[in-house]
Amino acid sequence: MRTTESATSTARRAPASRILAAWHQTGRADLESHLATHGPAPVPRRGDGAWGDRLVQGVDAAGLTGRGGAGFPTARKLQSFRSGHRHGLLAVNAMEGEPASQKDRALLSGAPHLVLDGAELVATAIGAREIAVCVADDRADNAEAVRGALAERAPAGLGRIPMHLIRPPGRYVTGEESALVAWLAGGPAHPQFRTDKAMPLTIKRRPVLVQSAETLAHVALIARYGPEWFRSVGLPDAPGTCLVTVSGPGTSPAVCEVELGTPVDLILERAGISVPLGAVVVGGYGGTWLRPGLLDTPYAPKPLAAVGSAVGAGVIAAIGASSCGIAETARVATYMANESAGQCGPCVFGLHAVAQDLVQLARGECDSQTLNRLTHRLGAVDGRGACAHPDGVVRFVRSALEVFARDAADHARRRPCTEWNRRPILPVSPSASVAVGHWH
Amino acid sequence: MTAVTSSQWLWYTTRGTGIVALVLLSASVVLGVLTSVRLGTRMWPRFTIQDLHRRVSLLAMVFVGLHVVTTVSDAFAPIGWLSVVVPFTSPYRRLWLGLGTVAVDLLLAVTISSLLRQRINPRTWRALHWLAYASWPLAVVHGLGTGTDPHLGWAMVVVVGCVAAVLGALAWRLASGWPAHAGTRLVVGTTSVVAVMALAAWTATGPLRPGWAARAGTPAALLGSSKTNGAAPPAAVPSAPSSAASPPTTLPAPPYRAALSGTVSERSLSGGSARLEIKAETSGSLVAEVDIVIIGTPAASGGLALQQSQASFGPPGAPTQYQGHIVGLDGSRMVLSLADQAGSPLDLRVDVTQSGTQVGGELTSITGTRGEGSLGAHD
Amino acid sequence: MPIVSSHVRLRVNPVACDAFGYCAELLPEIVTRDEWGYPVMAEGPVPPRLSEVARRVVRECPRRALFLEKVPAPRP
Numbered sequence: 001m002r003t004t005e006s007a008t009s010t011a012r013r014a015p016a017s018r019i020l021a022a023w024h025q026t027g028r029a030d031l032e033s034h035l036a037t038h039g040p041a042p043v044p045r046r047g048d049g050a051w052g053d054r055l056v057q058g059v060d061a062a063g064l065t066g067r068g069g070a071g072f073p074t075a076r077k078l079q080s081f082r083s084g085h086r087h088g089l090l091a092v093n094a095m096e097g098e099p100a101s102q103k104d105r106a107l108l109s110g111a112p113h114l115v116l117d118g119a120e121l122v123a124t125a126i127g128a129r130e131i132a133v134c135v136a137d138d139r140a141d142n143a144e145a146v147r148g149a150l151a152e153r154a155p156a157g158l159g160r161i162p163m164h165l166i167r168p169p170g171r172y173v174t175g176e177e178s179a180l181v182a183w184l185a186g187g188p189a190h191p192q193f194r195t196d197k198a199m200p201l202t203i204k205r206r207p208v209l210v211q212s213a214e215t216l217a218h219v220a221l222i223a224r225y226g227p228e229w230f231r232s233v234g235l236p237d238a239p240g241t242c243l244v245t246v247s248g249p250g251t252s253p254a255v256c257e258v259e260l261g262t263p264v265d266l267i268l269e270r271a272g273i274s275v276p277l278g279a280v281v282v283g284g285y286g287g288t289w290l291r292p293g294l295l296d297t298p299y300a301p302k303p304l305a306a307v308g309s310a311v312g313a314g315v316i317a318a319i320g321a322s323s324c325g326i327a328e329t330a331r332v333a334t335y336m337a338n339e340s341a342g343q344c345g346p347c348v349f350g351l352h353a354v355a356q357d358l359v360q361l362a363r364g365e366c367d368s369q370t371l372n373r374l375t376h377r378l379g380a381v382d383g384r385g386a387c388a389h390p391d392g393v394v395r396f397v398r399s400a401l402e403v404f405a406r407d408a409a410d411h412a413r414r415r416p417c418t419e420w421n422r423r424p425i426l427p428v429s430p431s432a433s434v435a436v437g438h439w440h
Numbered sequence: 441m442t443a444v445t446s447s448q449w450l451w452y453t454t455r456g457t458g459i460v461a462l463v464l465l466s467a468s469v470v471l472g473v474l475t476s477v478r479l480g481t482r483m484w485p486r487f488t489i490q491d492l493h494r495r496v497s498l499l500a501m502v503f504v505g506l507h508v509v510t511t512v513s514d515a516f517a518p519i520g521w522l523s524v525v526v527p528f529t530s531p532y533r534r535l536w537l538g539l540g541t542v543a544v545d546l547l548l549a550v551t552i553s554s555l556l557r558q559r560i561n562p563r564t565w566r567a568l569h570w571l572a573y574a575s576w577p578l579a580v581v582h583g584l585g586t587g588t589d590p591h592l593g594w595a596m597v598v599v600v601g602c603v604a605a606v607l608g609a610l611a612w613r614l615a616s617g618w619p620a621h622a623g624t625r626l627v628v629g630t631t632s633v634v635a636v637m638a639l640a641a642w643t644a645t646g647p648l649r650p651g652w653a654a655r656a657g658t659p660a661a662l663l664g665s666s667k668t669n670g671a672a673p674p675a676a677v678p679s680a681p682s683s684a685a686s687p688p689t690t691l692p693a694p695p696y697r698a699a700l701s702g703t704v705s706e707r708s709l710s711g712g713s714a715r716l717e718i719k720a721e722t723s724g725s726l727v728a729e730v731d732i733v734i735i736g737t738p739a740a741s742g743g744l745a746l747q748q749s750q751a752s753f754g755p756p757g758a759p760t761q762y763q764g765h766i767v768g769l770d771g772s773r774m775v776l777s778l779a780d781q782a783g784s785p786l787d788l789r790v791d792v793t794q795s796g797t798q799v800g801g802e803l804t805s806i807t808g809t810r811g812e813g814s815l816g817a818h819d
Numbered sequence: 820m821p822i823v824s825s826h827v828r829l830r831v832n833p834v835a836c837d838a839f840g841y842c843a844e845l846l847p848e849i850v851t852r853d854e855w856g857y858p859v860m861a862e863g864p865v866p867p868r869l870s871e872v873a874r875r876v877v878r879e880c881p882r883r884a885l886f887l888e889k890v891p892a893p894r895p
Contacts, residue, residue, distance in 0.1 A: 193834045195888065344833035345857040353854075380853050386834045475881070478839060487841040487879060562835070562883050 018241055019217050019257055023110040029145075031152040034113035041117035042223050043160070044124060052082060052125035059219060062227035063239045068093055068212030069284070069313040071301055074219070081126040081200060081209050088200075088207035090123040091184065092133045092216060094142060095168065095175030098284040098313045099335075099427045103243040106255035107213050108135070108142045112149035116163065118216030121223050123161045126209060131163040134180060136170030143167060172285075172339035173389050177201060177210045179341070184208065190341045191387035214243055214314075234260040238300040242314060248273030249320035249425050258299060265295040267316060276321040279403050281426065283312020285332050286392020288399035289325065308399065319425045325404035326411055328426050329397060330358035335428040336393045347390040350381035354397060361408065364416030371412050375401070450514035455587065457507035459598060462583050464500035465547075466602035469576050471496055473609035477616045494554075501551050504544060513710050518659065521710070533657040536585025539578045546575035576606060581639070584647045585656055607636060688727060689757035696805040698722035700730065700792065704799045713737050714744060718792065718799055729759040730790065730803060732774065734766065743771075751776045753788060762786050775806070826864040827887040829873050833857075835884035842876045842885060849873070864890055 026033035044051035060075030081088065092115065096104035107115055119131050133150075135142045146165045153159050166184075168174055174189035178201055183189035185203040192201075200207040218240060222230050231239040238260040246267060247253040254271045264280065279289045282299075288309045290297065297303050304310050319328055337351035357374040360366040374397075382394040401408055471493035480486035508524050519537065523530035525545060528538035553560060553568040580603060587595070610632055614625050646652060702720025709715055716734040721727075732751045736744035746769050753776070754761030761780055768775035776788045792801035829849055831842075838856040848869060850858045865873045865887070877885045 190834075193832045195830075195886075345836065345838055345855055346833065346853060349855040349857075350853075377854075380859070384833060384853075384857070384859070386832070475839075480840070480844070485844045486839060487844050490841065490879070490881065558878065558883070 018221055019107065019114060019214070019243065020110050022114075029110050029112060029149075031113055031149070031156060031158075034111070038114070038221075038224060041121060041158075041220060043120065052127075055121060055125045055219075055223060056082065058222055058227050062222045062230040063237075064215065064218050064222060064230065065238075065301075066212060067214035067218065067242055067314065069286075071311060074211075074215055077209070077211075078122065078126060080198070081207060087127055087129045088209060089184070089203065090119060090126065090128040090131045091180055091208055091210045092119050092131065092213055093175055093177075093180060093210050094146075094213040095134055095136050095170070095180070096139065096142070097136070097170070097172045097175035098315060099172075100245060100247060100253070100281070100284060100315045100317045101313055102245045102253050103255050103314055104135075104213055105139070105142055106243060107217060108145040108149075111217060112145055113153075114217040114220045115213045116149060116153065116159075118218070118220035118223075119163065119211075120159055120161060122209070122211060122216060122219055128161065128209065131161055132184065133163060133165050134168055134175075135165060136174070137167040138170035171341075172336065173341055173387065176387055176389075178387070180210055181208050190343055191389070193386035235298075235300050237302060242311070244299070244314045244316055246271035246273065246316045247427075248277070248318040249275060249323065260300045261298045261303075263296045264290065264299050264316060267299060268295070268318060273318055278319045278321045278323050279325055280319075281315060281317040281396075282309045284315040284392075285336055285396055285426075286388070287312040287315065288395055289329075289403040291403045292321075317426055323425055324362065324407060325400055326358065326407050327362040328424060329400040329404070330355065330362040331424050331428055332426055333358050333393060333397060336389070336396075340389060341387075344385040344390075346381050346384035350377060350384075351390060351393055353377055354381065354393065358397065361411045362416075364411050364414045366412055366414070368412070371401075371408065450510050454507060454510040454514060457503050457510060458583060458587065459595065461500055461503035461507050462579055462602055463598060464496055464503055465576055465579055466606050468493060468497040468500050469572065469606050470609040472572065473613045476618065477613055497551070497554075501547065504547060508544065518707070518715070531657075531659055533586050536582055536656055540582035540586065543575040543578035543582060546571040546578070550575070577635070584639075584643055587647070603636060603639070607632065687756035689755055691728060691755050691761065692726065694786070694805040695807060696722075696726050696728075696788070696803065698724045698726040698728075698803050700790065700799070700801045700803050702730075702799050703797050704792075704794055705797065709735070713747065716744060720792075720799060720801075720803075722803055726803075728753060728755055730788075731759065732766070732776070732790070734769075751778060753778055753786070772801070826890045827870070827873070828864055828890050829860055829876070830886055830888050831858050831860065832884045832886065835882045837882050837884070839881050841879050841881070845876045845879065846872055850876075 022033045022037035023029055025037055056075050056078045059078065060073070064074045065071045066074055066077070094104040094108060094115070096102070116133075119133070122128075123131050133146050135146055143165060150163060150165060153163075168180060168183045168189050171189065173179055173191055174183065176191045178192035178194060179189045181201040181203060182192055201210065202208060218230070234240045241257050241259050243255055244258050244267060245253050245255050248268065248271070251271075251273055256267060256271055258267055264282070268274070268277070268280070277292055277295070279291050280295060282288055282290050282304065290307070290309055294307050297307055297309070299311065299316075301311055319325065333351070333355040337355040340347045340351055342348050354374060354377050357366070357370055357377065361370055361374070378394045378398055381390045383391055385391070471489060475486070475490045475493055478486060479489060511519055512521055512524060519530045519532050523537065523541060525541065525548075527541040527545070528534050530537045530541075549568050550572045553565050557565055580599065583599065611629070614629050617625075619625060619628070646655070700720040700722055702718060704716065704718045706717075707715045713735055714737070716736075718730075718732040718734075720730050722730070730751070730753045733749060734744055734746060735748040736746045739745045746766065749766040750763070751765055752760040752763045762778035763780075764776060764778035766774050767777040772792055772794075774790045774792070776790060778786045778788065780786070787806040789804045789806055790801060792799045829842075829846070836857060838852075838858075840852060840856060840858075842858050843850040843852045846869065849861045849865065851861075853859050873887060877887060
């Protein structure tokens with residue numbers, strides 16, 4: 001895993017690269033180098049009742065949005081938990097369910113104390129009594145990094161709120177908010193059906209706030225250097241930086257901290273990916289394909305939305321010009337179908353049917369109706385599950401059919417794909433073949 | 441309406457409602473299976489099958505209720521209200537009746553939870569509903585064990601039909617792929633087949649063999665009466681449990697005159713009547729047992745106004761050798777008119793005095809024309 | 820139980836739904852079934868003439884997967 005610094009740095013007093021500053025400067029991620037680079041976290045003095053308000057206002061002024069994929073304004077989420085004045089739980093989401101993403105790994109091995117600082121600050125502000133750091137049970141290296149960081153903090157006197165490392169099952173959907181909370185409550189890590197997503201998640205009436213690890217790291221920096229510093233890079237309506245896992249054909253994935261608004265092709269270039277590219281996956285396997293002609297789109301919510309894409313889970317994965325987008329999409333769709341929690345009929349049956357259609361298309365083993373059937377089925381699956389998993393797959397496949405329209409038409413005319421038997425570019429994690437019962 | 445006739449009517453109703461309840465319960469199980477395999481046709485859409493299942497189940501419960509009420513109201517067998525819900529507390533065929541009680545308990549849980557369905561947790565409802573699968577076999581075994589009709593051809597046909605229908609429905613459900621795990625399906629299927637074969641074997645060697653009534657736990661005083669056996673078994677003496685020293689099975693020739701000593705117990709029955717039972721033994725040269733049951737309403741002057749009675753007399757090895765009833769009752773004196781299986785009559789006069797639960801007295805045989813010694817009509 | 824708001828939508832909890840299909844049988848005007856047997860709800864509120872049937876359908880679902888959700892009145 002490689003990391004790269006962001007190109008521009010105009011922060012006053014703050015280090016040039018932000019989240020991975022200590023790592024870059026000292027080559028270490030321990031507590032000593034963290035404190036040397038950033039100083040102590042500004043936890044409140046006892047009796048400072050207005051501190052929580054100030055923190056939330058600071059986050060609001062900074063314009064921080066959730067880095068876990070939904071992009072919801074963080075301050076608003078914190079505020080809805082503060083109004084309750086109840087003693088809840090903060091869950092740090094470092095589950096990294098997206099196979100093409102390595103950013104939680106970078107965070108935990110490169111800047112764990114920023115994440116834990118952020119957790120401490122947020123938990124104090126919302127009145128949480130406990131912090132649960134959630135690392136998938138198949139990520140031993142991430143767990144080790146967290147354990148090491150936690151072990152350093154107690155002797156140094158850091159942390160008034162108890163922090164525990166916990167290991168939920170590592171599947172694609174188990175990092176979803178409601179799935180995580182369901183598992184914390186003692187059941188299987190299945191996403192829950194929610195009629196009102198604005199209502200806080202609870203475990204037996206105890207509210208639970210789920211925040212992604214990267215968001216908390218940004219909070220820890222904003223609390224030290226202020227909202228103006230945070231806004232000094234990025235765009236006015238998309239301020240700050242974010243971590244992106246960049247991968248391409250023939251290169252191992254690299255985690256980069258990029259200023260929002262940097263063009264996608266520049267990000268790829270800085271990550272060292274410059275071979276002739278085919279299309280690029282943006283946002284993860286629930287995101288979209290970006291055609292080669294649009295690679296100069298700025299990496300930020302609004303510009304990406306204008307071309308039908310989104311930032312999503314912080315993934316930019318390129319395939320080569322000679323790869324077959326349909327074949328790659330078919331493999332991803334098969335993986336995503338196997339990763340369904342199996343709760344909702346349209347998701348269980350629909351995603352498998354969609355995946356089968358795509359595989360037939362890629363193999364050139366289809367009939368004249370396959371494309372029509374596939375399109376019809378995508379419409380039948382969209383929005384009919386309890387969570388956004390089927391919606392993501394539909395979005396991904398629809399964008400594939402658009403970006404690779406010519407390949408799709410070729411395949412529909414029964415021209416099999418020469419790429420079908422080649423090694424896949426996009427990673428599909430081996431946990432897809434884990435036993436069906438691995439949800440507890 | 442004389443007491444004897446009304447008691448007969450209750451007894452027939454108990455048996456009749458029991459069989460109908462079993463048929464309806466079996467139909468309910470079959471319909472329930474049909475809803476779970478999602479059976480639906482144009483004429484019978486799925487929601488109508490579901491609706492039918494609910495209605496048939498409620499009707500079944502009505503008949504179970506009638507069956508229970510008539511059983512307890514019938515003074516013939518000593519089954520009280522407690523035995524309706526607390527299993528294995530009835531002196532009448534304790535085990536087999538108790539199974540019926542367990543079935544009623546389970547069905548009550550199923551029915552009440554279904555009536556309150558919208559208000560309770562769906563998972564709770566589902567868990568309770570599975571009890572229905574447990575209650576049906578209990579009902580079948582209860583029917584065969586307590587019923588007095590198994591050896592009647594039509595009753596057996598009905599029971600076999602019910603079992604076949606439920607088995608067929610279960611097979612359909614297994615074939616439709618429930619439960620999802622193939623191993624579980626195999627276990628369920630095999631267990632059901634084995635259970636049915638065991639049931640058939642037990643039925644053939646148990647309820648269908650003569651003497652079942654006694655083996656099943658019918659109280660001695662009720663054995664041999666025309667009610668216990670639907671049709672009297674040919675020349676069979678109800679078998680008493682054999683003991684190490686085999687008790688005498690014959691009486692000396694009359695005349696008899698012997699002292700009596702024993703116990704008396706009294707029990708209230710529903711509807712205001714009471715049941716008095718005297719169990720006594722003779723001493724001296726005559727070694728015999730006498731059992732007298734009086735059912736009547738308490739009279740204003742004390743004692744009971746006789747409505748119904750049974751009496752038995754015989755040696756310890758065959759205590760019901762002679763059976764009959766009371767033909768005369770005057771204070772502490774009773775005249776019993778008895779006969780044995782062959783029809784030979786025997787009349788006895790019994791004088792008893794009671795002190796607490798103990799009785800003592802004298803038993804004398806009466807010879808001469810029938811009717812002599814009777815002390816007045818009774819009604 | 821009278822529903823005060825005049826605009827409700829019939830919705831399904833997809834986790835609870837087990838494709839029994841009573842809803843589609845009783846209320847075909849609003850509920851159709853996809854190729855796997857699961858219900859697809861038509862857009863828009865339940866027409867007032869069907870509201871009684873919709874309430875029945877919610878009661879009849881064996882998995883209690885259906886519910887009526889109040890929606891704001893559509894703007895003119």
